[in-house]
Amino acid sequence: MARRASWTWLVPLSLALAGLLWAGFAPIELPTREWLFEIPKGTFARRMAGDRVEILPSRIRLTLGVQDVLLVRNLDEVPQTFGPSIMMPGQSLRLPFEVESENQFVCTAHASGQLTVVVEPEPVWPWQKIRWRVRDWWERSKA
Amino acid sequence: MRLLLTLWLAGAAVAAQAGTPELKAGTLSPALPAPPLALAGTDGRPLDLANYRGKVVLLAFGFSNCGEVCPITLATLAGARRKLGAEGAGVQVVYVTVDPERDTAAQMRKFLGAFDPTFVGGVGTRAEIDAAQQNYGISSMKKVNADGSYTIGHSSSIYIIDRAGRLCAVMPYGHPVDDFVHDLKILLRR
Numbered sequence: 001m002a003r004r005a006s007w008t009w010l011v012p013l014s015l016a017l018a019g020l021l022w023a024g025f026a027p028i029e030l031p032t033r034e035w036l037f038e039i040p041k042g043t044f045a046r047r048m049a050g051d052r053v054e055i056l057p058s059r060i061r062l063t064l065g066v067q068d069v070l071l072v073r074n075l076d077e078v079p080q081t082f083g084p085s086i087m088m089p090g091q092s093l094r095l096p097f098e099v100e101s102e103n104q105f106v107c108t109a110h111a112s113g114q115l116t117v118v119v120e121p122e123p124v125w126p127w128q129k130i131r132w133r134v135r136d137w138w139e140r141s142k143a
Numbered sequence: 144m145r146l147l148l149t150l151w152l153a154g155a156a157v158a159a160q161a162g163t164p165e166l167k168a169g170t171l172s173p174a175l176p177a178p179p180l181a182l183a184g185t186d187g188r189p190l191d192l193a194n195y196r197g198k199v200v201l202l203a204f205g206f207s208n209c210g211e212v213c214p215i216t217l218a219t220l221a222g223a224r225r226k227l228g229a230e231g232a233g234v235q236v237v238y239v240t241v242d243p244e245r246d247t248a249a250q251m252r253k254f255l256g257a258f259d260p261t262f263v264g265g266v267g268t269r270a271e272i273d274a275a276q277q278n279y280g281i282s283s284m285k286k287v288n289a290d291g292s293y294t295i296g297h298s299s300s301i302y303i304i305d306r307a308g309r310l311c312a313v314m315p316y317g318h319p320v321d322d323f324v325h326d327l328k329i330l331l332r333r
Contacts, residue, residue, distance in 0.1 A: 079280065084300030085313040086280025088175055093313070095169035103315075106282060106298075 023133045024126030034071040034094070035062060039087075039109040044078045052111045060115065062097055063132065065122035070095040081108045083115070164329050166312055167322040168303055174311035177202070177304045178278035182239065182271055185252040185264035190237070192308060198235045199330045200304035201323075204281045204297055206242035207254035212299045212316060213238075214258075220301070221259040223323035233306075233331045239265035241283040241297045243272045305330055 037056060046053045062068050071094050074080045074087040083105035087093055097119045107115040123132040177192055177200075184190035192200060201220055205213035217238065224231035238255055240246035243266060246254075251264035265275065276283065283297035299316035303326065311330070314323065 081280040081282075083169075084298070084315040085169060085171065085302070086278075087171070090173075091175065092172050093169050094172065095315075096165065096167065098167070 020130065023130045025129070028066050028123060028129060028132060030067055033067050034069045035060060035067050036071045036073070038073045039076050039080050039082075041075045041077060043076045043080070043109055047111070054111055056107070056109055056115070058110060058112060058115060060117050062117060062119045063122065064097065064100065064119060066132070068097045068119065070097070070117060076109075081106055083107065083117075166326045166329060167318060168312040168314040168326050170312045171310060174305065174309035177302070177308055177310040180237075180239065180265055180275050180278075182265040182267040182275060183248060185248045185255065185266065187248075190239075190263065190265045192237070192304065195235045195237075195304075196308050197306050198233050199306055199327055200235045200237055202237045202239070202279070202302040202304060203300070204239045204241050204276065204279070204283070205299075206240050206295055206297070207246050207250050208242065208294070209297075210294070212297075216299065216301065216316065217255065217258040217262070219318070219320055219323065221262075222320040223327060224259060224261070226320060226324050227327060227331075230328070230331055234327055236262040237265060238262060239275055240272065241276065241281070241295055243267060243269050303330065305333065 037060070040055055043053060043055060060070065062070065070083075071092060072082050072087065073092040074082070074089055077089050079089065080087050082093055083095065083103070085093055097117075099119065100121045101119045103117045103119070105115045105117060106113060123129045180190050180192060182190040188194075192202075203216055203220075205216065207213075217236075220236050224234055224236070227234065236255075236259065238251070240251055246264075246266055248264070248266050251266055255262040255264050266272075267275070275281075279302060281298045283295050285293050285295050287293045301314045301316075302310060303312040303314060305311045312326065314326070
């Protein structure tokens with residue numbers, strides 16, 4: 001009986017180890033490298049009416065080689081300034097990043113008028129991939 | 144037959160998309176006609192973007208007393224034109240002042256000429272410059288120093304206008320010469 005008990009706890013341990021090996025060595029692949037960010041219709045009108053709309057996060061994290069393109073769509077009826085460019089209604093801006101950096105962007109869709117885009121290095125080593133996956137899972141579960 | 148034609152057209156569209164090289168700059172989609180500039184050019188002519196149809200225009204805003212951002216931007220753009228060799232003739236740099244109180248046509252011509260004599264500056268009244276800045280979403284803020292002199296913080300992106308006069312891309316500040324060369328080669332072949 002005692003010998004059988006020692007085998008049973010080895011099963012979850014093996015599974016956990018297999019999970020760690022997968023998380024550390026399997027390539028991180030997302031369906032797209034674009035992080036989509038939409039400015040909804042009526043944003044400007046709501047802001048003008050005194051509503052402190054917070055439709056978008058104030059900080060976006062991108063990862064080189066995984067998700068390193070910001071795609072912003074202006075669905076509002078008025079032009080919006082996002083980062084380096086003005087965007088007409090119906091227009092989108094596709095902004096690729098190739099360097100690890102922290103960028104402060106002007107964004108008229110934010111109540112604060114500011115948006116921070118953090119670009120992190122590509123997770124290469126197993127521990128980096130595990131960290132990336134855990135954080136990604138945690139952020140998705142909070143959203 | 145209609146189904147085959149539809150499939151062929153869809154396949155051709157996908158192939159064309161896949162074959163489109165990506166720019167280092169941010170791309171605007173759909174590319175819309177660049178807002179016109181109602182300014183005077185430092186070449187003595189009205190600054191009309193339509194005059195540069197057939198060329199790729201790099202449009203940026205700044206001022207001649209700028210000690211930080213503008214010299215780096217202009218040196219980068221001049222470097223890109225030089226590196227393109229003969230193809231550089233297909234690129235026009237237009238630099239619009241955000242400091243109309245100090246930047247006369249002569250002052251801007253001298254400033255820009257130090258980087259590349261083909262660069263054209265845009266000058267005008269405060270109202271004309273404000274209109275141009277608004278059309279391109281350019282912000283600027285005067286910062287007065289203790290001695291009464293001032294400097295101006297301003298948007299530092301470079302707008303890229305394609306050969307058909309459409310505002311198609313925007314390069315954030317800080318990209319190296321090679322990124323401009325990469326994108327300009329693509330845009331000059333489109």
